Amino acid sequence: MENSFSDHQSLMDSLKARHSDILKLIDGKRVHLLDIPVYGNVGDLLILKGTEIFFKKNKVNVVQVASVYNFQDKVRPGDVLAFQGGGNFGDLYRLHQTHREDLIKKYPENRIIILPQSIFFESKTAFEQCAAELRQHRNLHIFVRDEKSLESARHMTANCYLVPDMAHHLYSATVKPKNSGKRLLFKRLDKESTVENIDLQWHTKTDWDLLIENELQTIDLFRRLLRKSKKLNMDWLVMRAWLVYKNILIDKAKKFFLKHDFVITDRLHGHILASLLNTPNCVLDNSYGKNSNYVKAWTNPSPFVSLHQG
Template sequence: MDECKVGMEEIMSNLEILKSVIPKKAKVIYLEYPIFANVGDLLIMKGTEEFFKIHELQVIGRYTKNNFNYTKEIPEDCIILCHGGGNFGDLYSVHQLNREKIIESYPDHKIVVLPQTIYFENNEHLNRAKQIFNQHNNLHVFTRDKRSYEFAKEYFTVNIYLSPDMAHFLWPLSYSSEIKNNVLYFLRTDQEANNGLQRMQFCEKSLDWGSMLTLTEKALIKIIAAFGKLDKLLNNVLPIAAIWKKYSDYLISKSFKVFSEHEKIVTSRLHGHIMACLLNKENLLLDNSYGKNSEYFKAWTYRVTNSDLIQIDDQQEKLESSQ
């Protein structure tokens, strides 16, 4: 068997820990699923939905942060699932505050935060999160790297676990396309960009999630998100989740096509790296601004033999060899 496949299957085996907290055929409600142009978050969402299917979970509802009503009555035997990703902390405060509000609103329910990277810059924000999280008696937080795990164990008294990202549930992935180009430079253009690693000669010819989509595609995302806000006012009568499922399938398929047409991927996007691994593409992962990518690689994807990592600025030879 291909060594890369062995590595991916080893990562998949570590996702079994989810079953200890979310039993097969359990009744769940899925909160905070993303409606925006970051296809990485859409991969997490699709992997989560695959987890639901594999374990025959009874999903009684799916809500974004825009259309969920915090006074909604949820059956006592229903597990509340919060979307995973890299927004646990104060770098993306809107998502963190929303998660804290969910935890405050349902003190008697079992709540599971799906695999997250944790990063706080402000102690005041951390202390607020500690107070809210530690008051809950049945809260389970999955972290997706060892640094986040140790941080959570130090500051939170809730149940803490270590698990790979939910996007790995998409493995094995059957998608192929004719190779048309050598290297795809897929680099962050936001606040997490590590400018010391992202050389300007690469940035000029690189893509990011936003630049991969057309203006029309991004406009449609905004329209669907706007209808999500309207849906809350209408007491959730609109089929937002069903509409978004179809459109997000299209966005992910387009991303797969772009990646598949390249022989090698150089990326500072964690899910650019995970997508390359899912497609069994040779890839080089550049660290982000605060070490999220390197921590994930060291925890899980170091097993994937056609992947490599750059953490420091003096490894120019790896970058040059990728051209």
């Protein structure tokens, strides 16, 4: 077991060291971190927290942190626009995709960085329209998390990079689960879910919304406050409070996961969080192969990770 842990630790540490190209592109410039999550998907909050750690460690000058609800047009010539990573690049989540495309079109002279994303379009027409629009930008850089997304990104820009998820910057070798004998089934309740019957044993079953259901009203309050405070140019204060509150949600998720010593999940960040917490996990795929593509690209060598063959 000690050898297994050592191998897992080495892999996880190595994934934290693969984002140097992002720093080269920022090159000391002012950065606007955009499309950050103000909703209950803790996986996206893990990405945001990992990005914060990465930027702080490397002394990146972040001058604006904004969601789709409170972006302020304070972009100067030479500023870098960096969009939150995740899995909302495509036509499944139109609010975020439209926001991203609109700002890319609005700032043709600024360097734009898409932090590590998975790309998926249900509609071939929507994909081709997006690719045609994005190809017009001369300084667009897209970081992706898997080979399939890399193929898509190459239709949008010549500046494509294959890197792991930003949440890996949360990794610590000191965290270990309790020896509880309990197995967690962390299963999607949304449109990306595919597996109905799981042929594996488990003791607890939940998803992000169920795990933080007591906080959902507070999250909705933050969204409404961001919209209102933007008009008063006070949204930065609400955003500061949100960035603190999101850490409470992350800590709650971590404590819950650590009550189990094995995780079965069809959420990519169920897998990543378990791996961050040095917890063995079995990965089920989502509706379009995002999970298996990610595991094959990055975490498959870990003795703590297995892909479910069902």
